[in-house]
Amino acid sequence: MTRPASIHPTAQVDPAAVIGANVGIGAYSVIGADVHVGEGTVIGPHVVIEGPTRIGRDNRIAQFASLGGDPQDKKFGGEHTELVIGDRNLIREFVTINRGTGDGGGFTRIGNDNWVLAYVHIAHDCQIGNNVVFSNYSALAGHVEIGDWTILSGYSGVHQFCKVGAHAFIGMGCLVGHDVPPFVTMANEQQGRPRGINSEGLKRRGFDAPRIAAIKRAYRTLYMAGLSLPEAREQLATQARESDDVRAMLDFIDRSERALAR
Known part of the structure; x- marks a missing residue:
């Protein structure tokens, strides 16, 4: 009424x-x-x-x-x-x-x-x-730009002009000074660093095991394989052919204007 x-x-x-x-x-x-x-x-x-x-x-x-x-x-x-x-x-x-x-x-x-x-x-x-x-x-x-479904924990902060991608998780007290790709967890240090993907949040939002596995593979490529950013981007482009989520990460990297959190 x-x-x-x-x-x-x-x-x-x-x-x-x-x-x-x-x-x-x-x-x-x-x-x-x-x-x-x-x-x-x-x-x-x-x-x-x-x-x-x-x-x-x-x-x-x-x-x-x-x-x-x-x-x-x-x-x-x-x-x-x-x-x-x-x-x-x-x-x-x-x-x-x-x-x-x-x-x-x-x-x-x-x-x-x-x-x-x-x-x-x-x-x-x-x-x-x-x-x-x-x-x-x-x-x-x-x-600052904040993507859908992101969580910012208590006392966290994001520096001017930074972008945080969808489904990211910013841990308590974490200060973000670089662009954070989708799905990534930032935690543990005052100057926040990547600490894996937000897998628990993705499960709660209905991401199935194959989708999460593709995102984890992309994270390993970007952060754990010892590759330069151009080298990692080349491998992500191949992975993105089979995963819209990896494509979203790649698109985020391509439009990043500040240094990427790595």
């Missing part, structure tokens, strides 16, 4: 904001101009959302989150930039997500069905896929 938005009388909602049906806005929250909140989204108390920000359907935003603030970039000059958040995301307490910058594409984007847990920071121009888990206190610098 469609109902009007439920807005607590102490909340401050700018008249220019667009609030969808079935939206709830808690006490003392502040919703700025040029904010669009999609149907069914629930915003807790003491939340601040600045615009331009677009929020999709059925999100859950907990108290004290701050979304859509100016990017923390000295080059930012007040140009029109946006934060775009998809559907069914959980955003917990004290999360901060900034808008994009003019020279970084203009958009920070969050996909669908992500869990963004307490005290997470997502900086300007980050591009986040779907079904990503950000554990408590994890943080992204600007211009």
